């Protein structure tokens with residue numbers, strides 16, 4: 001082997017190792033590539049497309065094309081394995097070894113502190129492909145890891161700058177996780193939300209967005225530190241089925257009770273208000289009318305599935321704002 005060959009081998013290896021989530025979640029893949037990624041024959045794959053088991057679109061020339069989120073959803077639904085994720089621009093997971101959920105938490109926490117955004121994304125990708133749903137990922141991995149970092153900051157073991165970097169790595173990993181989720185259907189119910197004025201927390205509201213998207217909703221987080229008046233205007237412009245508020249910090253709890261009640265009563269009648277976040281305790285909850293409270297995202301998932309069962313969650317073209325069934 002000459003020097004050039006070995007250089008090219010090293011480059012190839014580097015490219016494979018550096019394969020991160022390429023930004024081509026909306027790119028469509030040929031049956032050949034998808035078949036290679038799952039380790040099945042191209043003819044089986046084409047058969048699944050034609051039987052409607054795997055959603056494919058057709059090009060003007062009649063060739064089948066499949067989106068990356070559709071492949072992932074198919075692999076998860078059928079308990080298959082992604083043998084060659086790099087074929088779809090996804091990271092290779094061979095170097096990820098997770099013994100159990102506690103190990104996943106330790107590794108995610110450590111990667112946040114480095115910070116190693118690529119490792120964070122890979123870990124979320126790994127657990128997602130292992131069968132965790134998005135709400136579980138936030139409740140059992142992201143939130144506890146961030147809580148641990150908060151406690152370490154409180155005890156002086158972690159610097160403020162490390163906490164900030166951890167947030168950035170976490171947001172980047174959530175973004176990558178979201179790119180694995182299928183785009184909502186045109187008729188999907190809509191949700192909007194964010195965090196209120198003086199609350200600078202970005203991660204929880206992004207987590208709510210990703211959870212609702214994973215349930216087939218068209219969900220948009222408007223961001224953090226938003227005046228309630230502005231959030232109310234957005235609700236009247238977009239008239240979402242659900243509006244969420246993530247409350248991690250209350251600057252003035254007494255004023256907030258008044259402001260949140262005013263906000264709740266000012267929402268469009270068809271909009272359900274859901275509030276979560278660790279700054280809301282039971283006493284505070286009891287003073288807010290016309291809102292549903294959740295402790296975590298698994299509760300939100302259960303609530304949404306109960307109020308808006310999948311058949312009604314935008315699966316039909318006519319219902320952009322499904323009526324809730326009785327809770």
Ligand code: B12
Pocket residue numbers: 138139140142143146147148149150151152154163167198199200201202203204205207208244245246247248249274275276277278294295296297300
């Ligand atoms: C990161 C962080 C920050 C960052 C956030 C940066 C950013 N860009 O997002 C910044 C720098 C803003 C910050 C500032 C402060 N922080 Co801080 N922060 C944290 C930390 C470490 C992580 C929060 C996080 O992102 N968690 C990840 C999310 C996914 O998890 P989660 O919040 O637990 O959310 C879960 C549930 O609550 C629920 N949920 C949340 N929202 C919603 C919404 C809906 C609709 C639903 C259904 C569910 C839901 O689902 C989630 C998943 O399970 C926490 C630690 C902790 N215990 O939470 C401290 C923590 C909350 N901070 C704390 C403090 C003291 C502060 C400051 C007051 C410090 C200061 N003196 O300035 C300020 C206040 C800032 C403000 N005005 O907003 C304390 C609060 C103590 C207390 N009980 O009052 C904590 C607990 C740290 C600690 N151990 O002391 N902080």
